[in-house]
Amino acid sequence: MSQKTAPDAPADKPGFLVESHSIGYVPRSERYGRPLNQFTLWFGSNLNITCIVTGALAVVLGGDVIWSIIGLLIGQILGGAVMSLHSVQGPRLGLPQMISSRAQFGVYGAVIPLVLVILMYIGFAASGTVLAGQAVAGLIHSPHWTGIIIFGIVTAVIAIIGYRLIHVMGRLASLISGLAFVYLTIRLLTGTDLGALFGDNHFTVSSFVLAMSLSASWQIAYGPYVADYSRYLPASTKQGTTFWSTFAGAVIGSQWSMTFGVLAAAIAGDKFAGDEVGFVVSLGGTGIVAAALYFVIALGKLCVNVLNAYGGFMSTITTITGFAGHREITKSARAVVVSAIMVIAMVIALAGSTNFVDKFSTFLLFLLTFFTPWSAVNLVDFYFLSKERYDVPAIGDPNGRYGKWNVAAIASYVIGLAAQMPFLYTSFYTGPFVKALGNTDYSWIIGLIVPAIVYFILSKIIKRSIPTRLILPDDAEGEKVE
Template sequence: MPGNAMNNAAPAPETSGLKIETRTIHPVPLDERHGKAWHLGPFWFTGNFVLTTMVTGFVGPALGLAAWQAVLAILLGVALGTLCMALHANQGPRLGLPQMIQSRAQFGLRGAVLPFMAVVCVYIGFNVFNVILATDALTTVLPGSDAFWYALLIAVAVVIAVVGHDLLHTVQRWLTYLLIGVFGLLTLAALLLLEADTVQRQLQFSWSGFLIQLSAAAGYQISYSVYVSDYSRYLPPSTSARKVVLWTYLGAAGSAVWLMSLGALVASAVVAPEAISSLQHLGNRFLPGFGTFAILMAVPALVGIMAVNCYGALLTGISAITAFRPLAPGLAGRALGLGGIGALVYLTAIALPDSYLDSFNLFLQLMLYVLVPWSAINLTDYYLLRKGNYVIPAMFDPAGEYGQWAWPGILAYLGGLLAMLPFVSLAGVQGPVAVALSGADLAFVPGFIVSALLYWLLMRHLPGIPPPPVAERKAPQP
């Protein structure tokens, strides 16, 4: 797989102890690189092992698919979406940069703000949903108002994010063992106690239902692409690219297939399935009190991914601000920024009516539309055009070779958005292709293909594309 001249550098020694992170968007120096590729496996397993993932598996049975048909669609969708995500992870060790700031090479310093803002909205949106879901789980057992639990859970997530990268990895890694144990028993309970395909009024395979479930699973996985390098950028540059991609893929795909398939089974056997109450009832039938315990044990995973989202939102927000003015936040600045993100999540969660959660997936679907073209352009640039060779200081220099506005990337992005319009199925609005597919939304497919092809066509005649290998040049440190 491609990489730059950093691959020839000697690996940095392992660091010991947990330290408060001081880095933000600038490249991680070689003497601070540490960790192993396998650490990405449990990190993304836990990151994806949240109740929101399980809800994605409800889609197929709700549309009349048998459980096994929904599971097949989930397998195909997860396989496709996770591949896209895992390929982004390889960029972290090679460049030492967070995921989104790499987009400056394709969009320009200021042009990249367009996908930056979309990504921040995704982070905020996911955290609003996660904190509401975690609070619903806690209030089934514990007293306290929603506002109290929102504030407490968000505060814990923000503190973890302030400490930063290493604590995030540690939390996710240890939660993996807890989740495997608890949900392993819940899955056993589901297989023993639930009878699949007993609640659908009519079991009838339809390609539209199959494609809707497939696209939901694939889209959910692709949405993680915007921050995978944030958590691989501290790895030594000599880390095997294949191992980085493989461990990211195994972790993220393993938990997604597990939870989405469990969701499909539950939705096919339980009337009006709901993530918290359905699992609680199932677990308590299996072993008195176990369902309630299992729901409470799902809360730490939700807090963990909230911390991951806060951390990613901070990095992306700083990347956007520094496109217009210099900014080098220290620990106090990081804490202040994360506190602001937490406050925004809290205020949004408080302001939402209960009925809003019914349409929250529509918001995430809209965000997916704006993220897929970015992913296509970023991967095409990294793997096919520049082949991992970037002048990193130019990503921080307004007068550098990537410029303020890189029109090939911007035009390809807009072209991808336009290509998706005939395929869109959102909030009752359907394009002609979606109508022909009985409402199936496959917009991410043409969005990805058209953005990648258009970017490649616009870039291939530019001088210096692909560039010759360049010696690694560090960006000025703040």
């Protein structure tokens, strides 16, 4: 049964016009860019105050400096690998990340993880707006609420313009924030007794795994939108190049920020917790240096918050068009959806700007429960079952190859969620196995392994139609991708 689709969107032209494509396939003739842009985007996006706060939690919640840094690094590597495997799908399929979930969950079934992804984007946008609002308010000497509103408006405008401007921001943030972090790191460590700081070692399994969980969840949470920012790369881009460019940017940037947070929390203690932005700015003193640091903090958060708004827009449109048909939307509709997402985020930020660290810790760790099973299903399907052979035109048709629902994927996702619960440790729910495991959260490990195995087995039992090659909408225009 055929479905109506909107005409192909016109190619994006150089400059900062509103992006023409939304969730639709990006034709090979319109691809551009270099894998280096993936490095700068993820490096610059992770040099931000929220990432610093996340690293600080490892110490605030009981860890020491050395083992917190090591635990964070291991989590970065594990979570960064998962994230970067998703990034490879962008240039291969020419699609945003979550719409490709229709090939695993079915056109309607993909809505199940999508609803949770949208909540994640709004939550991250709200939490980021809290800290960025402090920076903007400090920069222009205004009340905190004014900073939140200004930051939210700027975020929405850039997300509406879209992909090209987002990557320009990534390059700027890499350069400006990178230089600022060198300065801040030197200022933080100046006059500090490094021997005493690193000599206080008290390894505990619970604190070590907590540090791993914080950084792994940080990286895995990028998974649902990482391909959004690689989908314009030429189809000929080597998969290894895409992987390592994304991996290096995300891991180096976030590890630097989180290590800074560990050191800041250990050195400053109560002076850091609760006034994170103020403490970072105080490292530069007052006057023009302080103003510059407020700007850097706002820029770093703007970069990552735009990703949240843009990703939220993509996921919202993917959800709606799953039932209405796979098609592009108008630029005015794009503006409305992005604006609505940021309005909700600003309202949450204005209402919940106190006790930020505690609330963010709970939010971040609990999010991991819902996205590791999705990552497991998506990656097993792409690399081991379908082996990158997708019928991209059929992804928009509920009556086509992928159908409305895929029982194997949905069941695996639900089983993955259930399997995590006994191992989950948050402030509002503790699983029955947590105490016996030293009050340590192992749910994210379970959430990767169990659904991956279940989905692989169920997919062998419940057969699906898998094409013999990757089928792209513009195959007739050029050489077919085998």
